[in-house]
Amino acid sequence: xxxxxxxxxxxxxxxxxxxxxxxxxxxxxxxxxxxxxxxxxxxxxxxxxxxxxxxxxxxxxxxxxxxxxxxxxxxxxxxxxxxxxxxxxxxxxxxxxxxxxxxxxxxxxxxxxxxxxxxxxxxxxxxxxxxxxxxxxxxxxxxxxxxxxxxxxxxxxxxxxxxxxxxxxxxxxxxxxxxxxxxxxxxxxxxxxxxxxxxxxxxxxxxxxxxxxxxxxxxxxxxxxxxxxxxxxxxxxxxxxxxxxxxxxxxxxxxxxxxxxxxxxxxxxxxxxxxxxxxxxxxxxxxxxxxxxxxxxxxxxxxxxxxxxxxxxxxxxxxxxxxxxxxxxxxxxxxxxxxxxxxxxxxx
Amino acid sequence: xxxxxxxxxxxxxxxxxxxxxxxxxxxxxxxxxxxxxxxxxxxxxxxxxxxxxxxxxxxxxxxxxxxxxxxxxxxxxxxxxxxxxxxxxxxxxxxxxxxxxxxxxxxxxxxxxxxxxxxxxxxxxxxxxxxxxxxxxxxxxxxxxxxxxxxxxxxxxxxxxxxxxxxxxxxxxxxxxxxxxxxxxxxxxxxxxxxxxxxxxxxxxxxxxxxxxxxxxxxxxxxxxxxxxxxxxxxxxxxxxxxxxxxxxxxxxxxxxxxxxxxxxxxxxxxxxxxxxxxxxxxxxxxxxxxxxxxxxxxxxxxxxxxxxxxxxxxxxxxxxxxxxxxxxxxxxxxxxxxxxxxxxxxx
Numbered sequence: 001x002x003x004x005x006x007x008x009x010x011x012x013x014x015x016x017x018x019x020x021x022x023x024x025x026x027x028x029x030x031x032x033x034x035x036x037x038x039x040x041x042x043x044x045x046x047x048x049x050x051x052x053x054x055x056x057x058x059x060x061x062x063x064x065x066x067x068x069x070x071x072x073x074x075x076x077x078x079x080x081x082x083x084x085x086x087x088x089x090x091x092x093x094x095x096x097x098x099x100x101x102x103x104x105x106x107x108x109x110x111x112x113x114x115x116x117x118x119x120x121x122x123x124x125x126x127x128x129x130x131x132x133x134x135x136x137x138x139x140x141x142x143x144x145x146x147x148x149x150x151x152x153x154x155x156x157x158x159x160x161x162x163x164x165x166x167x168x169x170x171x172x173x174x175x176x177x178x179x180x181x182x183x184x185x186x187x188x189x190x191x192x193x194x195x196x197x198x199x200x201x202x203x204x205x206x207x208x209x210x211x212x213x214x215x216x217x218x219x220x221x222x223x224x225x226x227x228x229x230x231x232x233x234x235x236x237x238x239x240x241x242x243x244x245x246x247x248x249x250x251x252x253x254x255x256x257x258x259x260x261x262x263x264x265x266x267x268x269x270x271x272x273x274x275x276x277x278x279x280x281x282x283x284x285x286x287x288x289x290x291x292x293x294x295x296x297x298x299x300x301x302x303x304x305x306x307x308x309x310x311x312x313x314x315x316x317x318x319x320x321x322x323x324x325x326x327x328x329x330x331x332x333x334x335x336x337x338x339x340x341x342x343x344x345x346x347x348x
Numbered sequence: 349x350x351x352x353x354x355x356x357x358x359x360x361x362x363x364x365x366x367x368x369x370x371x372x373x374x375x376x377x378x379x380x381x382x383x384x385x386x387x388x389x390x391x392x393x394x395x396x397x398x399x400x401x402x403x404x405x406x407x408x409x410x411x412x413x414x415x416x417x418x419x420x421x422x423x424x425x426x427x428x429x430x431x432x433x434x435x436x437x438x439x440x441x442x443x444x445x446x447x448x449x450x451x452x453x454x455x456x457x458x459x460x461x462x463x464x465x466x467x468x469x470x471x472x473x474x475x476x477x478x479x480x481x482x483x484x485x486x487x488x489x490x491x492x493x494x495x496x497x498x499x500x501x502x503x504x505x506x507x508x509x510x511x512x513x514x515x516x517x518x519x520x521x522x523x524x525x526x527x528x529x530x531x532x533x534x535x536x537x538x539x540x541x542x543x544x545x546x547x548x549x550x551x552x553x554x555x556x557x558x559x560x561x562x563x564x565x566x567x568x569x570x571x572x573x574x575x576x577x578x579x580x581x582x583x584x585x586x587x588x589x590x591x592x593x594x595x596x597x598x599x600x601x602x603x604x605x606x607x608x609x610x611x612x613x614x615x616x617x618x619x620x621x622x623x624x625x626x627x628x629x630x631x632x633x634x635x636x637x638x639x640x641x642x643x644x645x646x647x648x649x650x651x652x653x654x655x656x657x658x659x660x661x662x663x664x665x666x667x668x669x670x671x672x673x674x675x676x677x678x679x680x681x682x683x684x685x686x687x688x689x690x691x692x693x694x695x696x
Contacts, residue, residue: 145367
C-alpha cells in the first residue's frame with residue numbers, strides 16, 4: 001500500500017518546484033501523500049481526487065473540508081496580506097466545491113520569535129475584515145512560536161468546513177461546455193513579485209485576493225446544475241486549472257487567448273519579467289465550466305457582482321485531443337504546455 | 349470589537365513563551381485572536397471557550413473541529429516523530445471533546461527546500477501507521493515549500509473533524525468530583541529534550557505519543573454522563589490542565605502528588621534537568637474529571653486498555669480556593685503556581 005522512499009539523486013531532496021502547484025508538486029503528493037488517504041471515504045471525495053477539498057456524506061448533505069498553509073513573502077503586499085490571503089484561500093476552496101456558506105474556519109499560526117506584535121495585530125485585523133466579507137468565523141485555533149532564524153516570519157494555516165446539498169467537482173466538462181473566468185488573471189502573483197523585487201510599474205498593480213463565496217453563490221443561483229466544474233486558479237494560474245479540467249474530464253480545452261482579461265499593469269509587469277500571466281497565481285478568481293445553454297445567464301450573474309465585472313467566456317471543451325489545452329492566440333493555435341511549477345516561490 | 353496593537357516595549361515582539369502553552373500564550377490568543385471568533389457560533393463552542401476544539405450543531409449531532417500545527421525539534425525522537433505527533437495530537441483533541449470516531453483529518457505540510465525525501469517518506473509512513481491505529485483517514489491536504497534557511501526542516505498542520513452526540517467540555521467539574529490521569533506524566537517532553545541535548549539517561553526514555561480515541565471511547569462507555577471534563581496535558585503538562593479545570597469550573601483542585609504516575613527514567617531526566625514533570629508536555633495522556641460514583645468503573649475501563657494500564661486517580665475538586673491548584677506533596681500542602689509557559693520550546 002505504501003511505496004518506499006524514492007531512489008536516485010534527482011529525487012533525493014525537496015526542491016522549490018515541489019511546492020509550486022504544477023506537475024512536480026502533483027507528483028510529490030501522489031507519490032508521498034496519497035497513501036494517507038487510503039482507504040478513502042466510502043461515499044465522497046477524498047485525497048485521491050486531488051480536488052480543492054474533500055466531500056463527505058453527512059445525512060442528506062455533504063460536508064466539505066479543505067486546508068491551506070500560507071507562507072507568502074512578503075507578508076504584506078499591494079492589495080492584501082497573508083491574513084486576507086489565508087481566509088480568502090480557504091473560503092474559495094470551499095466555494096469551488098459548492099459550499100458558499102461555511103460553518104467555520106480553523107486558524108493555526110506559526111510565528112518566528114521576535115515577530116512584531118503590531119504586524120500580528122495588523123494581520124489579525126485583515127483576517128477579521130475578510131471573515132466579515134465572507135460571512136464566516138474562526139471557531140478554533142492554535143499558536144506555535146519557532147526560534148529566531150527558524151522560520152522566516154510567519155506561516156498561517158486555515159482549514160475550512162461547511163455543508164452543501166450539491167458538490168461541484170472539477171471533472172465535469174464534456175465537449176461543447178464553455179469555460180468562464182470571473183475576471184483578470186495574473187494580478188496576485190505579479191503584485192507580490194513586483195513588491196518583492198521593488199519594481200516600479202506605472203499604475204496600481206494590486207493583488208486580487210478576495211473571498212469569492214458571494215460571487216460563486218450568484219453563479220450557482222443562475223446556473224444551477226449547468227455549472228459542472230469549478231476551480232480557483234491559484235499556483236500555476238489559469239493554465240494549470242485548464243490542464244486539470246482537461247485531464248480529469250478527458251476532453252480537450254480550446255483557450256481563446258485574446259478573450260482572457262488581463263489588467264494593463266499586470267501585462268506590463270509580466271512583459272518586463274518575461275512571465276506569462278496565464279501561469280501566474282490568482283487569489284480572487286474562479287474558473288467555471290458551464291453547459292452551453294446556461295452560459296449567458298451565468299456570465300450575466302457574474303458581471304452583476306462587484307467581484308465579477310470583468311468575467312469572460314475564455315474557452316470551450318472539445319472532443320479532440322483529450323487531456324490537452326490548445327491556445328488560440330488569434331494568429332494561430334498551439335499546445336499550451338503544462339508548467340512544471342509556478343515560476344514564483346512563496347507566492348501564497 | 350477589535351483591540352489595537354499593544355503598546356509598551358515588553359509587549360512589542362513575540363517571544364518563545366508565547367507559543368509555550370501557559371499563561372503568556374493564553375494572553376496572546378485572548379488579546380490577538382479572539383476577535384476572529386466573533387460572532388461565535390449561536391449554538392456551540394467557539395474560539396472564546398479556549399477548549400481543545402470547536403463544537404457546532406449539525407442536525408441532532410455536534411460537529412467537532414480542531415487544528416494543530418507541529419514544529420517539534422528534532423522531527424524524529426525516541427518513541428515517535430512529527431508525523432505520529434500530528435495525527436495523534438489532532439485525534440486526541442477531538443477525543444477530548446467527546447468525538448472518538450473522526451470523520452477525517454486534513455494535512456498541510458510546509459517543508460524546507462533540500463529536505464530529504466527519505467525523511468518525508470518516513471514521516472508519511474509514521475502518519476499512515478498512526479492513522480491506522482486511530483481508524484482515521486486524511487481526506488485532503490496541502491503542500492508548500494519554503495527556501496533553504498527559511499524554515500527549520502518541516503512544519504505539519506493537521507485539522508480534524510467528526511460528529512458526536514455528546515460534547516465533553518473542560519469546565520464540568522464540581523466539588524467532590526475526582527480527577528484521573530490515564531498514565532505516567534512528562535514522558536514526551538523529557539524524551540524530546542534528552543534527545544535534543546544528547547543526554548544519556550539509563551533505561552529507555554521514550555515519548556508517549558499515541559492516538560487516544562480508543563482509550564477515551566472505553567472511558568466514555570464506562571462512565572457515560574459522569575465523565576464531566578477531559579483535556580490532554582500537552583504544552584504546560586498536567587499542571588496547566590488542572591489550572592484550566594479549576595478556573596473554568598470555579599472550583600479548587602487538590603492534587604495528590606504521590607499518586608501521580610511518573611516513569612523512573614522520566615523522573616531521573618527531570619531531576620538532572622531541574623524540570624518538574626508536572627509542567628512537561630505529554631502526547632498520549634488524558635486528564636479526566638469524573639463524578640465520584642463513576643470513578644471505579646472509569647478507572648477499571650482505563651486500566652483494561654493497553655494505553656491506560658497505569659491510570660490513576662490523582663486529584664479531587666473542592667469548594668475551597670476556586671481557581672487554584674493545591675499540591676499535596678505527602679509532607680504538606682502548597683499552591684501549585686501556573687507556569688508562564690512550557691519550559692521547553694518546540695516540544696510539539
